[in-house]
Amino acid sequence: MSTTATLNTLVERSMRHLSERTTDQSEATMELPVSDYLDEAIWRREMDAIFMRRPLVLGYSAELKAPGDYRALTIRKIPLLLVRGKDGVARAFLNACRHRGTQLLTDGCGHAMRFACPYHAWTYDSQGALVGVYLEKQFGDLDKRERGLTQLSCVERAGIIWGVLTPGVPLDIDAWLGTYAPVLESLQIADWHVAERRSLPGPNWKVAFDGYMEGYHFNVLHRPSVGKDTKGTMLGDQFGLHQRLIFAREGLRGLSDPEALPAVADAVFPVHIIYPNVSIAGGYQDQMLISQVLPGDTMDTSLTLMTVLSRKPVDNDDRQRERMRKYADYIQAVIRDEDYLAADRIQATLRSGANETFLIGRNEYPLQHFHRCLKQHRDADLPRAE
Ligand code: FES
Ligand SMILES: [Fe+2]
Known part of the structure; x- marks a missing residue:
């Protein structure tokens, strides 16, 4: 209809x-x-x-319009970072440095293509990859590919960024929304x-x-x-x-x-x-x-x-x-x-x-x-x- x-x-x-x-x-x-x-x-x-x-509404496409737009928020004591990557994909990460866990950003919205940890300046790109380790030679060996931000299952649908707060738990948005998808899509929230x-x-x-x-x-x-x-x-x-x-x-x-x-x-x-x-x-x-x-x-x-x-x-x-x-x-x-x-x-x-x-x-x-x-x-x- x-x-x-x-x-x-x-x-x-x-x-x-x-x-x-x-x-x-x-x-x-x-x-x-x-x-x-x-x-x-x-x-x-x-x-x-x-x-x-279960899948939760984490944020909205309208707050992540351009690559690098982000929203940091905390749900159930879980610090989250939603970012639109330079590839245009919206992702959800735990807002926690992979060195010793410092929260990268305080809650709020903004724009950045790089996220530097305020503690020892480990730096992540807009897709969550660890791209910089301060004084890397002094620090010692590490495989940067294994130390990207922890990603959560996340999908963008009907102008909403959906995610599951436990890492590794999959998100099937079609199953979750079922016949509601077209109802929500008709609002054109994006x-x-x-x-x-x-x-x-x-x-x-x-x-x-x-x-x-x-x-x-x-x-x-x-x-x-x-x-x-x-x-x-x-x-x-x-x-x-x-x-x-x-x-x-x-x-x-x-x-x-x-x-x-x-x-x-x-x-x-x-x-x-x-x-x-x-x-x-x-x-x-x-x-x-x-x-x-x-x-x-x-x-x-x-x-x-x-x-x-x-x-x-x-x-x-x-x-x-x-x-x-x-x-x-x-x-x-x-x-x-x-x-x-x-x-x-x-x-x-x-x-x-x-x-x-x-x-x-x-x-x-x-x-x-x-x-x-x-x-x-x-x-x-x-x-x-x-
Ligand atoms: S805790 Fe983030 S760089 Fe050390
Ligand atoms: Fe009311």
């Missing part, structure tokens, strides 16, 4: 829900044990079986431009991430902000592990003909959920917000990396840059002061014994799907290093 036909169908489905005051629903409510958020063994298993061994970055500390990663997957709270918690325009009415489609949620916007009311594109951007708001921890909000208009919810060092903490992308270039356009900065300020405040405040208030009761289970509604079924997928992966055998 073409992208336009898909959008028309989504708009049509949303219009029906809005006029009948309904929403997509699952068969039944679901009881989710509160211990899922508290049990150290469950948390550890999620870290080992999912975050360390053609967008990184405008702003923010980060937000939060509670347990699942408590924080749960809120990205239901629209039930929209017209309550977000009444003063995004709830003014976006209705809780929601479509939720599952594509294997991953999901696409569609929220109705105020513009949908005035739309009589579902084929009246491009008014579709004012009629519906998309959120794409990449399992296990990424939300892409927007993309039908001129901006999108990608949130990577990263588990913290402890079970009770997380850090969300927020990247705002602009459809139009921002580098030579001060007005567009300013627009994106304002949008980033606004959306960061909404998530911090509304979503994460509510999430903190959930975290605050977890250990109180008030609830043995949470009841996840039929209208919150993307959340049901997410927690079922997590359980499946916790129970599955670990993908092995090759």
Whole structure:
């Protein structure tokens, strides 16, 4: 189905829900044990079986546009370096010198064709090869070919740099995305431009991430902000592990003909959920917000990396840059002061014994799907290093 036909169908489905005051629903409510958020063994298993061994979103093509562009970031205490090599290929390395392990770069983005270790100046090229050893004769024998940066399985697809955090564990992106690949590709993220970055500390990663997957709270918690325009009415489609949620916007009311594109951007708001921890909000208009919810060092903490992308270039356009900065300020405040405040208030009761289970509604079924997928992966055998 073409992208336009898909959008028309989504708009049509949303219009029906809005006029009948309904929403997509699952068969039944679901009881989710509160211990899922508290049990150290469950948390550890999620870290080992999912975050360390399954494909994760590490970065975006838009932040590695040219050879030498890099992003250094830390996930689960693993320091990572994403670089586009001089051959045009995006790779993921451990951001650790092969001499005595010094972190080569502090977290952030930049451009360099060579990476020199700040300790003894061993130098690596943009493809991770060790190309220089300071005072090599004094140092002694070594085979430079064996001392390149440690590479992780990594692939670029749909404008996203994917990787697996454990060296040697393979990454089969086709298997991971399945039927979601064309859905994600339709957003054309590779053609967008990184405008702003923010980060937000939060509670347990699942408590924080749960809120990205239901629209039930929209017209309550977000009444003063995004709830003014976006209705809780929601479509939720599952594509294997991953999901696409569609929220109705105020513009949908005035739309009589579902084929009246491009008014579709004012009629519906998309959120794409990449399992296990990424939300892409927007993309039908001129901006999108990608949130990577990263588990913290402890079970009770997380850090969300927020990247705002602009459809139009921002580098030579001060007005567009300013627009994106304002949008980033606004959306960061909404998530911090509304979503994460509510999430903190959930975290605050977890250990109180008030609830043995949470009841996840039929209208919150993307959340049901997410927690079922997590359980499946916790129970599955670990993908092995090759
Ligand atoms: S630790 Fe990097 S050169 Fe020595
Ligand atoms: Fe929210």
